[in-house]
Amino acid sequence: MIELKEKNKTRIAVRELVEFIMRQGDINSQFVTSSSAVEGTRVHQRIQKMYKDMYLLEGIEYVSEVSLKLDYQYEDFTCTIEGRADGIVDYGNETFMIDEIKSTAQDLEAIDEEYNELHWAQAKCYGYIYGIQNEKETAEIQITYGELEGKGIKKLKKTYSVNELEKFFNGLVEKYYKWARFSMEWKETRNLSIKKMNFPFPQYRKGQREMAVYIYKTIIENKKIYIEAPTGIGKTISSLFPAVKAIGEEKAERIFYLTAKTTTKHIAEEAIYKMNEEKVRMKTITLTAKEKLCFKEEKACTPKQCEFAKGHFDRVNEAIWSIINEKDNLNRETIEEYAHKYRICPFEFSLDLSLWCECIICDYNYVFDPRASLKRFFETSGDYVFLIDEAHNLVDRARSMYSAELFKGKILKLKKSISDESKDLSRSLNNINKAMLKYKNMIEGSDSVVMEKLPEDLYRPLNKFIETAEKWLVINEASPNHEDILDAYFNINAFLRIWEIYDENYVTYIQKSNEDTIIKLFCINPSNFIRDIIKKGRAAALFSATMMPMTYYRTILGADEKDYTARLGSPYQKENLGLYIANTVSTRYKDRETSKARVIEYIRTIISCKNGNYIVFFPSYKYMKDIYDIFIEDMADIEVIMQDNMMNEKEREDFLQNFKDDSKKTMVAFAVLGGMFSEGIDLKGNRLIGAVIVGVGLPQICLERNIIKDFFQNKDSLGYEFSYMYPGMCKVLQAAGRVIRTAEDKGVVLLIDDRFTVKQYLRMFPEHWKHFQTINSRKDFEDKLRYFWG
Structure with a gap:
């Protein structure tokens, strides 16, 4: 501000x-x-x-x-x-x-x-x-x-x-x-406290000092750095500490700590609290999605429908003054407390408060998504530091942010529903439907068509709809069709926005989807967009435990030739991790029916050697359910839980509560590889002592994955690797990383698939996995486990 x-x-x-x-x-x-x-x-x-x-x-x-x-x-x-x-x-x-x-x-x-x-x-x-x-x-x-x-x-x-x-x-x-x-006095207070700050732990873990130094150097030199830092280094504090130091020295203006998951937001908050214990004074805010923050069940931001919207601007400055004078850490609970007290919209309140904060913890989309980015910061450049956690997730998230799609069925349905109310709107929707029908006819006899150009016939009818809808929406607020027309307006506007930036990194595909037809402008390579956004700041650090191979992530995440790269070793003794590969089992789709018995045999073996909590990760929900149904038949003495396909935040928290640190019995959780429990969760100590990973994590074969494959095959002959192998192995490494979280942890990981020991996969093993052992029978595995557990 x-x-x-x-x-x-x-x-x-x-x-x-x-x-x-x-x-x-x-x-x-x-x-x-x-x-x-x-x-x-x-x-x-x-x-x-x-x-x-x-x-x-x-x-x-x-x-x-x-x-x-x-x-x-x-x-x-x-x-x-x-x-x-x-x-x-x-x-x-x-x-x-x-x-x-x-x-x-x-x-x-x-x-x-x-x-x-x-x-x-x-x-x-x-x-x-x-x-x-x-x-x-x-x-x-x-x-x-x-x-x-x-x-x-x-x-x-x-x-x-x-x-x-x-x-x-x-x-x-x-x-x-x-x-x-206030700003002048706060700046002096902040800088003085930061200058006195020491690293907020008694000592650095192995790799922590190196990571902090790398990031500080990157900030000073206005660069980007790509860091592979294994689980346990303490990436969050190692990135925030040097960035906060730079703020105190006025080498930077603001930190954006970007995450893909709520759990990693909480870890960033905890790192800030740890620095507060060192008497650091810094305004930090965690931004929460509007849908989660809104106090009303009906999400309508009008004074007639929401008492928090009514008179919001009469009271918001008083609320801002109160909270910035009383609080340094503005998390969700604090924002909601003050929003209730002053009867204001918590979401708009949080956006205003971000202008007064040096550290903003938020989802990727607040920076990278053209539909949701914080315009108050990014219409121009600033001395911002972007700390991008779990950066491997940004690849597919960015593809989604810079893609747009239209559904023919929705257009036709809306055209019919509005026909009696507005002939002009109905006509414009009908023209869109006609244009889409032409492209639908292109896929007769097949499921899809891919074009390396825009669907030009759509441009005029889409723009005509925008023009017509704008006039209609202003004067038809009370119409029962208003919300549906508004949704279509925003969706088509987003489609046209992507149309304007469409280039050689895009394709257009037309695909059948059940009874509908989709036309999608698909961003294959988002690297240019990521690079352009990061240039709006001073420096950026992109880090993850899984950035193998580094050349892939540098390519896809917008690295320039002179940007830095760092790879840090594991801070833990490799002897604390028992890593085994069952390389006589194939979990390829065609072999899954015949491999079920072997998979179940290995799961039973790993849990029989030591009581405790285990997770088994599967390549799909169906395969997981099939194994689960067989597995529980004669496991009455063991607690078995299974991840549901659709779980809300409370259900996810309840699921994780089953991992108790002092459990005397065995509990086995079934989860999906690459899902909500395979990364971003921190089960320290005895909360998790083992993981079984079934398969090499390959994404499901689909049109988009094959488009990515063809694109990068033509570009540098690494199509299969970029579209399937590297993303799959990233899931495996993330899931395995749930087991060892501290220096005191000890646990086992079993990889089930014969592909794990072929050279293409072995090249992606991190240094602290080089001690793996292969197993060829249940007895062999049991002997190795008993030796490991002593």
């Missing part, structure tokens, strides 16, 4: 100052056209030209887009306040006019002088700056409203003395001063 470049100096835009100090009223998520920015520029240019021509006839110059800046001294700080006036007319005497142009979809008849106080305030600030800098006495403040549709305008004008504007301006700055003063 407040940009502090030097001690006791701040910088803020006129619009930000006015909107922050004077905002009031309700949150109202009623539809506003997405074309407002583009159309708004067009309206501005039209009105500016009209005024230039009009004043020219009178021999007066109307000057547009005038940059204004004032260094304003207030008490002990200097504030640079700047902005750009849409138009200025200087009459050549003591009087001048400021013109502020606003585009609107509102009926001009409904707009009067009371329509928007912020518009007047912004223009009055420009009037004061221009007036005192040009020794004027009187200012005409004019607001010109221009129609988005049509060419109508409405002018409103008030006259002020420059002295009156000075009083108004001083009042704004006086209210702003306490926020600037």
Whole structure:
């Protein structure tokens, strides 16, 4: 919010100052056209030209887009306040006019002088700056409203003395001063505490100091670094500690700690709390999805439907002031507590609070997803440090973020439902359906077609729908079809947004899906987009326990040639992990029926040698269920639980509660490889003493995987590796990493598949797996296990 470049100096835009100090009223998520920015520029240019021509006839110059800046001294700080006036007319005497142009979809008849106080305030600030800098006495403040549709305008004008504007301006700055003063004092407090900070543990684990040094060096040199750091190094604290040091030295402005899962957000929070024990003062916030934070069952952000939206802006600044003066760590519970207290929207509150925080813990999408990124930070660049945890997950997440799809069946259904209410909308949807029908006909006799070009016939009907829907949505808020049209509008808008960035890293595919047809703009290689986003910051560290082979992850995650790479060894004694491979069993799809008995035999063997908690990871839900049904028949004395296909947050937590540290009996959990329990969970000590991994983790064969395979085969002859082998082995390594979490842990991992001992897979084994042993029978395995457990 407040940009502090030097001690006791701040910088803020006129619009930000006015909107922050004077905002009031309700949150109202009623539809506003997405074309407002583009159309708004067009309206501005039209009105500016009209005024230039009009004043020219009178021999007066109307000057547009005038940059204004004032260094304003207030008490002990200097504030640079700047902005750009849409138009200025200087009459050549003591009087001048400021013109502020606003585009609107509102009926001009409904707009009067009371329509928007912020518009007047912004223009009055420009009037004061221009007036005192040009020794004027009187200012005409004019607001010109221009129609988005049509060419109508409405002018409103008030006259002020420059002295009156000075009083108004001083009042704004006086209210702003306490926020600037807070930021200045907080910055000093923060920096002093960080400079005194020591590493928040008695000693570094093996590899921790190296990782911290690598990341600090990367930040100082404005680079990226790709780090493979095995489980147990303590990647979170090793990345946050040097980044926080850089904040304290003012080498960086803000940290974004990016995660793929809620569990890793909690680990990042715990690392911050650990630094707080070292008396570190730093504002940290964890951003939570709107759906999870919302207090209402019906998610409707309008003052009529939500009491937290009603009057939100009347109370939010008081809430911000309270929380930033009372709390440093703004986690979900704290944000909800203050949002309830002040009766404000917790989600919008959290976004505002992020501007006051040095460390933002959030999901990847807040930075990388073009539909959800934090525009308040990323419309321009900043001295940001991106710490990207479990970076292997960013590959497929980024592909999803930069892809878009349309379903023909949904378009047709919507066309039928709206036909009686809006002929124009129904016609535009029908034209989309016709265009999609052409592409549907391309796949007659097959399941799919892949094209290395855009579906050009769709462009005009899609744009026509956007244009028609924008007009309809504004005036049909109460329609029973409003929500469905709004969903289609956003979906088609997202499709067109991806259309604009479509390049050689994309293909278009048309595919049958049950009774429907999908047209998808599929991003195969998201590396350029990842690279461009990271360039909006100062530095980035992408780290994971599984970044083998490193060349693959550097390629797909947007590395530049000069970016750094680091590979760290395991901090634990390899003797603590018993690693075994059953390489006489095939778990290929064609062999699964015949291999069930052998798989069950090995599971029973591993759990029979020592009581405790085990996880068995399977390549699919079906295979897991088939094994489970046989396995439990004569295992009455053993507790067996199985992951469900659809589990909410509470059910996931309940599942993990079964892993008790002091369990005297044996418990076996069945889970899916690559699923919610195969990474990002921390079962220390005796909560988990063994894992069985069935298969090499290959993703299911599908159209998209084959598209990726063909793309990278043509590019560097590594198609199968990029699309199947590397992602599969990543799942295996992640699942195996659940067993050894601390230096005191001891446990066993069994890999079941004959492919694990072929050279392509052995090359991907980390250094701390080189001591693996192969087994060829149940008796052999039992002997090895009894020896391991002593």
